[in-house]
């Protein structure tokens with residue numbers, strides 16, 4: 001989704017803004033622009049449709065100015081045109097605004113401002129903001145922004161500059177993240193830390209309803225009641241090296257291959273061998289409440305939802321706690337029953353997904369404890385949840401989530417072990433579960449060794465127009481995830497199904513042109529899945545199977561076989577998802593797609 005960056009300090013702003021925008025590219029965008037103060041009562045602005053490099057080429061190398069704002073736009077209101085690209089301006093051209101979110105009452109405001117003589121040059125909802133700021137401006141930008149905000153309904157993270165107030169940026173947040181970066185005699189503002197991580201790792205998170213006014217030396221935050229807030233800077237732990245490609249051709253490949261390490265980090269320090277359980281420091285829950293939990297409900301979107309589906313099955317089958325995972329976009333609008341002894345999880349890599357955040361707030365309003373499973377430290381869901389687990393995947397930059405998924409799984413396996421050991425799981429069973437969990441990074445590493453075989457299979461099938469991904473039990477969510485990965489980055493149509501469901505409809509799709517990818521572990525459902533494969537083969541459908549090393553029967557039955565190492569069957573979600581990630585990746589490469597920034601997608605979906 002859209003990204004904001006702002007800079008004020010002793011250096012030339014334009015190159016810093018362009019670098020910040022480049023680092024925000026991963027969020028997904030279709031156009032970008034900057035506005036830079038010139039110190040003589042004018043703002044210089046350049047906006048372009050397309051990639052940041054197009055904008056960079058258009059920005060004059062000599063562009064002076066030591067403060068400014070920049071924006072990457074992901075179109076919501078109005079087409080992808082230069083006129084709709086941010087920053088947007090008031091009629092004098094002196095006030096510039098970069099905005100993330102949606103101003104819901106923009107039509108009414110536009111009507112009001114037009115009657116007062118404002119001339120609009122874009123179709124965006126954003127353009128009402130600079131016009132409103134201009135209406136109230138009397139020499140104090142912060143006061144004018146606050147007056148303008150009183151009219152806005154909807155969500156926003158905004159950064160505003162005025163040509164007549166050199167060295168000042170005013171920001172405001174309501175529902176869209178905004179973070180201040182504190183440097184040495186320079187300040188930054190951004191929609192996420194990526195915007196300025198190469199310059200500073202000291203950050204100040206804004207809360208909803210807050211306004212910040214910053215210059216090179218200081219920042220001042222005020223809350224909804226206009227009371228000044230004293231807030232110290234936090235340190236961001238991500239290193240610059242973690243957000244470089246590190247010799248890989250793209251972030252997605254790097255992130256897939258990082259998984260042995262990222263899963264290791266998610267497990268790090270949390271395996272309590274002495275007590276055959278897991279230690280999760282951030283749960284913030286009374287032990288008696290944990291013991292009394294009678295239901296676990298999980299909310300999430302996309303890939304995080306798929307990890308949650310695995311987590312729910314696991315909690316139910318291993319810890320014997322009734323559990324379910326639901327799409328946050330659905331739950332939010334259906335007035336769910338929140339039982340007193342229920343425990344909720346909000347799962348989100350970015351910690352900023354609007355659907356999940358709003359659903360979480362609704363559940364909290366009803367009095368339940370909501371724990372977060374997040375990757376981005378300091379993200380809104382992480383800060384607003386009642387406790388939780390950081391998955392420590394490190395920055396995930398490719399739009400398609402891979403390493404965050406396996407780390408989310410790790411968090412659920414740890415939590416399941418912890419809850420099961422508080423209930424009926426014996427010490428010896430706890431030891432077995434723990435040992436299998438500890439072996440996951442190595443098993444994933446071994447699975448990654450199948451890269452070349454998977455690439456060859458992807459090459460063979462990448463021209464197919466439709467795919468089915470099929471699995472049962474814990475591997476049904478992995479089938480959904482495999483299909484999502486393929487759709488997202490290769491644009492090939494794919495459906496994930498519970499393998500037992502195919503004869504209830506999807507089998508009608510089977511033909512020589514529609515390959516099926518089956519997940520076939522050695523688990524209690526193996527024979528059932530083998531029968532499903534026979535049904536597909538009988539109808540002429542090509543079959544690729546991800547199965548267990550040495551499974552000759554399976555290898556002989558299918559057209560292409562991808563082996564993963566044998567392990568405790570409950571842990572196959574970790575290894576079986578890896579070939580599907582690689583398969584999607586290599587199909588996308590074959591088709592010449594933009595793997596890291598697939599069309600129409602955004603890394604963190606901060607609007608509904």
Ligand code: AGP
Pocket residue numbers: 301302303304347348349350351352353356399400401402488601602603604605
């Ligand atoms: C995953 O590949 C997707 N890009 C998407 O489905 C994502 O998982 C979803 O938007 C949820 O994001 P979150 O984990 O940051 O909340």
